[in-house]
Amino acid sequence: MSSSAPAIEADAVTKEYGDVRAVDSLDLVVERGETYGFLGPNGAGKSTTIGLLLDYLRPTSGTVRVLGKDPRRDVVEVHDRVGVLPDRFGLYEDRSARQHVSFVAEAKRVDDAPESLLERVGLGDAVDDDAGDFSSGMEQRLALAMALVGDPELLILDEPFSGLDPHGVRRVRDIVHEETQRGATVFFSSHVLGQVELVCDRIGVLHEGRLVAEGTLDELRDRTASPDDATVEDVFVELTDARVDDGGERR
Amino acid sequence: MRWSPLARSESRTVLTSKGAWILASLVVLWGFRPTYAGWDAVGRNITVGYIQIGVDLFLPIGALLVSYQSLIGERTTGSIKFLLGLPLTRTQILLGKASGRFVGVGAAIVAAALALAGIGLVEHGPFGLLPFLGTLVATLLLASAMVAVGVLVSTVTRRTVTAATGVFAYLLVTLFWTQIVTSVYTAITGVPVDPYEAPASGPLFLALRLTPDGAYNVLTNWLLDVGNSAELFHIVATKLAPGVSVNAFVVEAAFDGGGPWYLHPALSVVVLLVWVGVPMALARRIFTEGDAL
Amino acid sequence: MKRRTFLTASALSVASLSGCLGDAEYRITNTAAETSLPPISLSVDLPVADATIEHPAALTLTLENTVDDPLRIRSYGVWPFGVLALAPSPTPGEDTLKPTLFSPSYETTDRVEVSRGGSSLSLDGTPITRLLAPGERVSRRYELRGDDLPGSGTYYVVQNFDRRASRYSAGDDWKPLEYRIRLSIEEKRRLSI
Numbered sequence: 001m002s003s004s005a006p007a008i009e010a011d012a013v014t015k016e017y018g019d020v021r022a023v024d025s026l027d028l029v030v031e032r033g034e035t036y037g038f039l040g041p042n043g044a045g046k047s048t049t050i051g052l053l054l055d056y057l058r059p060t061s062g063t064v065r066v067l068g069k070d071p072r073r074d075v076v077e078v079h080d081r082v083g084v085l086p087d088r089f090g091l092y093e094d095r096s097a098r099q100h101v102s103f104v105a106e107a108k109r110v111d112d113a114p115e116s117l118l119e120r121v122g123l124g125d126a127v128d129d130d131a132g133d134f135s136s137g138m139e140q141r142l143a144l145a146m147a148l149v150g151d152p153e154l155l156i157l158d159e160p161f162s163g164l165d166p167h168g169v170r171r172v173r174d175i176v177h178e179e180t181q182r183g184a185t186v187f188f189s190s191h192v193l194g195q196v197e198l199v200c201d202r203i204g205v206l207h208e209g210r211l212v213a214e215g216t217l218d219e220l221r222d223r224t225a226s227p228d229d230a231t232v233e234d235v236f237v238e239l240t241d242a243r244v245d246d247g248g249e250r251r
Numbered sequence: 252m253r254w255s256p257l258a259r260s261e262s263r264t265v266l267t268s269k270g271a272w273i274l275a276s277l278v279v280l281w282g283f284r285p286t287y288a289g290w291d292a293v294g295r296n297i298t299v300g301y302i303q304i305g306v307d308l309f310l311p312i313g314a315l316l317v318s319y320q321s322l323i324g325e326r327t328t329g330s331i332k333f334l335l336g337l338p339l340t341r342t343q344i345l346l347g348k349a350s351g352r353f354v355g356v357g358a359a360i361v362a363a364a365l366a367l368a369g370i371g372l373v374e375h376g377p378f379g380l381l382p383f384l385g386t387l388v389a390t391l392l393l394a395s396a397m398v399a400v401g402v403l404v405s406t407v408t409r410r411t412v413t414a415a416t417g418v419f420a421y422l423l424v425t426l427f428w429t430q431i432v433t434s435v436y437t438a439i440t441g442v443p444v445d446p447y448e449a450p451a452s453g454p455l456f457l458a459l460r461l462t463p464d465g466a467y468n469v470l471t472n473w474l475l476d477v478g479n480s481a482e483l484f485h486i487v488a489t490k491l492a493p494g495v496s497v498n499a500f501v502v503e504a505a506f507d508g509g510g511p512w513y514l515h516p517a518l519s520v521v522v523l524l525v526w527v528g529v530p531m532a533l534a535r536r537i538f539t540e541g542d543a544l
Numbered sequence: 545m546k547r548r549t550f551l552t553a554s555a556l557s558v559a560s561l562s563g564c565l566g567d568a569e570y571r572i573t574n575t576a577a578e579t580s581l582p583p584i585s586l587s588v589d590l591p592v593a594d595a596t597i598e599h600p601a602a603l604t605l606t607l608e609n610t611v612d613d614p615l616r617i618r619s620y621g622v623w624p625f626g627v628l629a630l631a632p633s634p635t636p637g638e639d640t641l642k643p644t645l646f647s648p649s650y651e652t653t654d655r656v657e658v659s660r661g662g663s664s665l666s667l668d669g670t671p672i673t674r675l676l677a678p679g680e681r682v683s684r685r686y687e688l689r690g691d692d693l694p695g696s697g698t699y700y701v702v703q704n705f706d707r708r709a710s711r712y713s714a715g716d717d718w719k720p721l722e723y724r725i726r727l728s729i730e731e732k733r734r735l736s737i
Binding site: 284 | 565566567569596597598659689690691734
């Protein structure tokens with residue numbers, strides 16, 4: 001059952017903080033093996049949605065399934081099969097990169113070698129350095145290495161390109177390709193638009209907590225009546241501008 | 252167990268921190284206190300009394316300082332996002348946190364107790380193994396109660412400042428516990444409490460031993476066989492010595508024939524276990540409900 | 545960091561306090577006894593020099609008749625020294641704090657009662673007179689509890705009860721049994737922290 005279930009299913013998911021509706025009746029399906037780009041401006045509700053997928057946060061209403069499982073009730077199984085690169089995270093300053101990765105490996109009960117994972121993300125020469133001395137790009141790489149532990153079926157990457165130099169960006173893109181080659185599903189959020197078209201099979205655009213558009217880049221171009229050579233950025237601006245107007249009307 | 256890597260990591264955090272070892276040295280330095288009253292009370296077992304003196308003052312504050320940031324700290328830095336992403340239920344996260352911090356604090360405090368035992372052995376010669384081992388167990392029980400309180404504070408609060416205030420409030424209340432209890436007792440019953448001639452009131456004496464450190468003292472005084480009281484051992488012995496007047500609440504001095512059953516010193520084990528169980532249950536309830544960020 | 549600084553500071557202050565946390569313990573480092581009485585010699589031994597929490601210091605006072613005639617010695621309470629105490633001067637004032645010296649001989653008599661707290665009571669005002677044969681020695685053990693001492697310094701063995709000094713007589717007239725025993729007492733430290 002669950003092996004054929006979509007990687008991510010959100011059904012009418014709403015998350016409210018008091019009067020603020022961070023996620024608004026979100027319906028979302030990400031199929032197995034897809035690379036899905038979750039786009040939206042800052043504050044659109046991307047990280048909140050990811051928090052709901054991982055049971056960091058609990059929905060006000062609606063249901064979430066990850067790999068066919070309930071992220072709350074089946075949290076152990078879901079987290080065992082999912083790799084997470086969170087947004088705005090902090091590292092354990094007095095621990096080395098190796099310790100960070102082995103910590104996740106021990107918790108996931110896999111015997112991945114920290115060195116090879118760190119090598120893969122470009123931290124091969126900082127394996128035993130304390131994370132407290134890392135630049136933000138190195139922190140991002142280390143967090144990615146932690147997400148890759150145990151060859152997860154689903155990778156959830158929240159703003160994976162932030163803080164990276166062009167080499168780092170290229171490396172993340174390569175890793176996403178490698179992971180999808182392996183058969184993993186990759187779900188990542190970004191407000192860095194240029195990367196999305198290079199990586200994603202499908203794109204969802206989130207704006208003010210709502211999914212305002214979804215599809216391949218071509219489909220989105222068609223929907224917004226953008227020219228065929230329109231970039232994802234053009235499409236994105238088109239879509240979110242429209243929603244800002246809508247939002248104006250709602251109020 | 253699923254959460255043992257987390258527990259290992261937590262205990263390593265404690266044991267590599269200066270705090271744990273400062274706590275251990277404070278326990279030794281404060282505890283080692285050769286006194287005539289102490290020797291007259293328990294002889295060579297004064298070595299066990301040193302442990303009581305050091306632990307009574309410094310373990311509660313030390314264990315709280317080591318544990319109150321366990322969750323709030325990760326919330327503040329954002330590392331909680333990795334923690335919550337591990338294949339663990341939130342209950343397991345709490346268990347891993349609490350047991351890891353407990354192992355860290357416990358190891359530091361056992362090291363302090365062994366240091367005091369070594370000093371006592373050299374200075375005074377061999378002491379009773381049973382009171383020593385019993386006191387060690389009681390000390391670990393107190394450590395687990397204080398870690399449970401610290402983890403609860405860390406779970407309830409959303410800001411480090413609030414958590415620190417909570418710790419401070421707890422310490423203040425326990426520091427003035429005797430004054431609080433006697434004032435409340437006088438307010439309710441209208442009977443003034445003279446600590447030199449305490450009224451033979453079961454509830455009054457029970458209330459005095461309901462704090463973790465009070466229960467710890469009752470238990471260790473029982474092991475040292477000095478008397479039934481939440482005070483330090485040499486004060487209890489002095490109170491019960493003929494012809495000496497001390498302001499201390501000691502059951503044998505206030506009651507003819509031992510007092511009511513619920514003042515039995517062994518029940519302090521129950522008090523300490525409640526201090527472990529209730530904060531952990533509350534912390535679990537709060538942490539598993541709603542958003543964890 | 546602030547917390548660590550605070551803890552380090554408190555650790556250091558506790559460490560510097562640690563000598564003062566326990567009760568003071570003492571060691572008698574030097575004794576000197578002298579009498580200017582021709583027929584009598586007095587000596588002090590120190591079987592136990594340390595007055596610690598575990599045990600009191602112990603002095604043995606020995607009186608010897610050094611002449612060929614028997615001597616009579618008259619004492620109050622216990623024979624031949626009486627109830628003794630320490631004082632900072634050989635002739636203490638009435639209100640000087642005098643740490644009592646305990647003696648096993650107090651236990652065997654009904655004439656005095658000396659309590660653990662140091663309060664002493666003379667229950668029988670009549671003196672005891674006994675003979676000290678030529679060459680005879682009499683020794684009595686006195687103990688000093690460390691918690692009775694107000695501090696280190698030089699102390700003298702004095703009578704606990706005023707005007708109850710022992711007297712001796714070789715014939716008819718009673719002369720005061722005058723002697724001076726001086727003790728140098730130092731504080732003893734347990735651990736050199």
